[in-house]
Amino acid sequence: MIEFRQVSKRFPDGTLAVEDFSLVIPSRKTTVFVGSSGCGKTTILRMINRMIDRTSGSIEIDGEDIVGLDKVKLRRRIGYVMQNSGLLPHRKVVDNVATVPLLNGVAKKEAHARALELLDTVGLDRSLANRYPSQLSGGQQQRVGVARGLAADPNILLMDEPFGAVDPLVRAELQHELIRLQRELDKTVVFVTHDIDEAFLLGDQVVILQKGGVIVQKGSPTEILTAPANDFVADFIGATKGKRALHIDRRDGRDVVLDSEGRAAGVLVEGSTGTGEEVPT
Amino acid sequence: MNWVIENLPLIGQRTLEHLALSIPPIVLSFVLSVPLGWVANRYRLSRGVLLTVLGLLYAIPSLPLLIVLPIILGTGARDSINVVVALTLYGIALMVRTTSDALGSVSSDISQSATAMGFSPWTRFWKVDLPLAGPVLLAGIRVVAVSTVSLVTVGAVLGIKSLGLLFTDGLQRNIVAEVLAGMVATIALALLIDAALVLLGRLLMPWARATRTSSTRRSRLTAEAAAS
Secondary structure: OEEEEEEEEEOOOOOEEEEEEEEEEOOOOEEEEEOOOOOOHHHHHHHHOOOOOOOEEEEEEOOEEHHHOOHHHHHHOEEEEEOOOOOOOOOOHHHHHOHHHHHOOOOHHHHHHHHHHHHHHOOOOHHHOOOOHHHOOHHHHHHHHHHHHHOOOOOEEEEEOOOOOOOHHHHHHHHHHHHHHHHHHOOEEEEEEOOHHHHHHHOOEEEEEEOOOEEEEEEOHHHHHHOOOOHHHHHHOOOOOHHHOOEEEEEOOEEEEEOOOOOEEEEOOOOOOOOOOOOOO | OHHHHHOHHHHHHHHHHHHHHHHHHHHHHHHHHHHHHHHHHHOHHHHHHHHHHHHHHHHOOHHHHHHHHHHHHOOOOOOHHHHHHHHHHHHHHHHHHHHHHHHHOOOHHHHHHHHHHOOOHHHHHHHHHHHHHHHHHHHHHHHHHHHHHHHHHHHHHHOOOOOHHHHHHHHHOOOHHHHHHHHHHHHHHHHHHHHHHHHHHHHHOHHHHHOOOHHHHHHHHHHHHHHO
16 A cells, blocks of 8 residues: 655756645556646656655555665666567667566576566567567557556556557557456556547556646546546546447437437447446446 | 888888887776766866866977976886877867767656666766767777877887888978878878777667667767867
């Protein structure tokens, strides 16, 4: 569990990026911060592994204030995946994945063996292990980034718009891969995105932020969809239009689901309830 | 041509002496430029001052420098240390700016991700920043190497042994072949060291040839700009 208590961050240039932010991030769930650029979501994320130090307030991981912890050691036990993968271009894929174990002093052979297993885990062929990151496609690089984030088997995985720079098809593939991984691995995932669809798809808890790290609404995707806290949220999630404002029309003896423009989005299937989880798209 | 054939052992010996005078300044200017370039890149204030002052070293004429250095260092006028010190100063003048630019060319995304992985600042410098600066550093040290090999000859005016002695001796005794042989051998030595550096670069940085990203292309441009 990660707990923010009245956390503020003022940068040296005077900008107040985050003000009085309090939130509990539950363990083994995916929490997604979503908001427009400059809402402070990345700043909040980076305060967890102390890439950025908070100005006031406290941040606790499992009841332990992180301000008392050694930054370098703290970071080694928190996985981190970023946009554009951030892979080390001078190291082969296998060494990139093994980065943190190697830093922790794990023997090279052992670290490499584990790295190869992780390539399997993220759905990459082992034959890519000896390539350099630049020889991989964008989607493959992101997968390596995820494998690297998981290498030290951290409890917490921070993901800063990890799929922001890949094309929509690959993004969808990576998102579903992450859902599968999360089902297997059960990490505490903190995910940052500006894409509300991605937030609803991945998040158990979705936190909608406004400038200054102000929480406009938090809750499960269903809660937010069914009861947007205000007009801003309704507008942000597009609750009043397009594919989120669906209605049913009976045609030729079947229930057709139409969007706000009257375009067919699908048909209602008898008895199909799915898993009961929210699947908004 | 006869002169060359008859004096092959002498040319060989002068070449070795020349090499022995060239290698230390090349290595020293590389090694010393790393901390200086780091400081210049790290602290904005020091950058302008440091790079300007060190860059101006190159403006000191070499002959007077070789005459003044023994007085400052307390060495003999024909001591090879003078040449090594003088050429190291010139090497630093060329190399510090390149080193600073090379370290500055490392993408902040990569630096940040390395920090997020848990590299300490010290480890990050040696294992991430410096290796990634490698291609630009190589471009810089190649310029230093060629310049050093060429400048070593100046020491001959003071009687310090190198291929330059073939120039002075050839001029005094009016042997054109000797002067030409000195020039050809100097150029050949420069090319040889340059080729060795390129080879070393390929061995140490196999990734650089695999990586043709925009960032290295950008840094290569920086290096060329710094070298010209």
